[in-house]
Amino acid sequence: MPELPEVETIKNELASHVLGRKICGVGLFWERIVRGISLDEFSRRIVGKKIADLKRRGKFLIFQLTDGEYFIIHLKVSGSLLVSRDSDEPPRFTRAVIYLDNGKIICFRDPRKFGRMWLTRDVSEATGKLGPEPLTKDFTSEVLAGILARRKAPIKAVLTDQNAIAGIGNMYADEALYAARVHPLRPASSLSPPEIKRLFEAIREILPAAIESKGASVVNYYRPGGEKGIAHFAFKVAHGLGGKTCSVCGGEIKRIVVRGRGSYFCATCQK
DNA sequence: ATAAGGCCCTGACCGC
């Protein structure tokens, strides 16, 4: 599941393959993968453009093209972007292929077909409602406190709400709440100042560490070269990977469902 | 405005 650290890793490792390259063709094998415009218009407008820059916003990957166009990808649950040669057969479940002028291709592999692509002159069409980036300097403990103060929903739901904070998904929300010793069902506005401080520090520690480890390969996450990340080896609770008991107190790691998502936590440490 | 639930999809997994 690509979240902020995974998309950041993909961005970092894709850059050398794509920056300055011209898109000389596309293959589209799943009609609903493109949002907003038809497959024909997508092809017509993207072919011939150069990739001038590559950025990440939340879980969106943004290719800045020449002529004011932006090619935007969201990998959702099961998407990956794999680089190979145009002479190679694209891997199974490839929904789209981007052909570059250096003989390389980017394969958008997505077994679940949840992933989406945009081609637009206005980035906000895809990313407009996103909350702040949690790793920038202006995201502070006070900013987090302000976001949480007006929300009564479970803290887990607010952390994973992209319109509240961008980039945190199911895995890293569980890890951050565990590190901060906060129960996932606590109403966001009920967190005390020390709890907010701990949560802020957990976010600022866990996300960069996961980027350092090139992301977490739980299911269907691969780096552009096909390698896996190793961030999941550091997981304490997320996705049930932390063992049956808490490594701190020996308490039971429980699974509950919050807003339809599996949530793992220590029933003793997280109040 | 916020909260909550359904939906999209299909591979993986389970029980028989």
Add this chain to the structure above:
DNA sequence: TGCGGTCAGGGCCTTA
């Protein structure tokens, strides 16, 4: 071995 049923999950859409 094969079959049917169930589950997972991000974000959009609808409803309250």
